[in-house]
Every structure is written in structure tokens, then in C-alpha cells.
Amino acid sequence: MPYLIDGNNLIGAIRVIDIRDAAAREKMTRMLAAYQRAKNNSVTVVYDGPPPGGVRGKSSIGGLKIIYAGPDTDADTRIRKILDRAREPASYVVVSSDKQVYSYARWRGAKAMRVMPFYKDLQQTLERAGRMAAEFDALNDNEVDEWIRYLGLEDWQVED
Numbered sequence: 001m002p003y004l005i006d007g008n009n010l011i012g013a014i015r016v017i018d019i020r021d022a023a024a025r026e027k028m029t030r031m032l033a034a035y036q037r038a039k040n041n042s043v044t045v046v047y048d049g050p051p052p053g054g055v056r057g058k059s060s061i062g063g064l065k066i067i068y069a070g071p072d073t074d075a076d077t078r079i080r081k082i083l084d085r086a087r088e089p090a091s092y093v094v095v096s097s098d099k100q101v102y103s104y105a106r107w108r109g110a111k112a113m114r115v116m117p118f119y120k121d122l123q124q125t126l127e128r129a130g131r132m133a134a135e136f137d138a139l140n141d142n143e144v145d146e147w148i149r150y151l152g153l154e155d156w157q158v159e160d
Contacts, residue, residue: 002042006096013115038129046075
């Protein structure tokens with residue numbers, strides 16, 4: 001089952017990442033990318049607002065799909081639209097503790113999951129994969145390459 005995650009909702013509910021941290025979405029994205037690799041399942045995270053500078057509104061890191069809602073809408077609306085356009089909305093697991101998103105997902109036939117049970121699964125999955133939350137402050141070489149592609153910096157060079 002593909003996961004469809006309200007990213008800001010998840011960040012706001014957990015204590016490992018402070019939503020006020022400028023790098024909060026980057027940290028969450030790294031954790032979700034590792035989770036996706038460990039689960040080998042389709043995972044899409046939707047964040048409120050526009051993407052950070054230089055990042056496209058829709059992109060991916062490995063098998064993790066990342067969507068920024070943009071300046072004129074929010075993640076809740078984008079999640080509802082994804083479910084509306086899906087051939088099989090019942091195949092999705094929507095992760096949000098927002099009552100309206102949670103209820104809408106269930107109404108469309110999707111499985112709805114609150115963020116804390118999902119976060120517990122994320123933690124357990126990463127622990128089994130040998131990754132602890134503190135490790136997401138540093139990147140390995142493969143993750144650095146994925147982030148370079150994600151940020152569109154492949155041709156970027158440091159000048160002396």
C-alpha cells in the first residue's frame with residue numbers, strides 16, 4: 001500500500017524535529033527516504049507551502065516522492081486531490097492527525113492512520129534497519145548524491 005503523508009502534520013506531532021527549525025523538512029525528508037528504502041514501499045510526503053529555493057514543487061529522493069503544496073494551497077487540499085485522482089484510493093494509507101484529512105481519506109476508502117502510530121512504525125523500521133534518529137544529522141555518500149540531484153546542483157562547482 002502506498003503511503004501519503006501530511007509532512008508538516010507529522011513534523012508538528014513528533015518531538016525529534018522542531019517545526020521551527022529551518023531544516024525541519026529536510027530532516028523529515030531524510031527520515032522518510034530511509035523509511036521508504038527499508039520498507040521498499042511507495043511513500044509520498046506532501047508539505048504545506050512553496051518548496052525551498054531551487055527545489056521543484058514535485059521531486060523525489062530515491063523512491064520517496066516529495067510534493068510542496070505551493071503558495072496558493074495547502075497539503076490537506078493536495079492530499080484530497082491526490083485521492084480524488086487516484087484510480088484506487090482504497091490502496092492508499094493516508095497519514096495525518098488532521099480530522100478533516102483523516103475523515104476524507106476514510107470516506108474515499110483509503111486507510112487513515114494517525115501520525116503517532118505511523119511515527120512509531122517509522123522509528124521501529126529505522127531501528128531494525130540500523131538507523132537511529134540522531135544519524136539523520138549527517139549524510140552518507142549516497143544520500144549526499146541524492147540531495148545534490150534533488151537540489152539541482154549536479155553542475156554546481158566551487159570557484160577558487
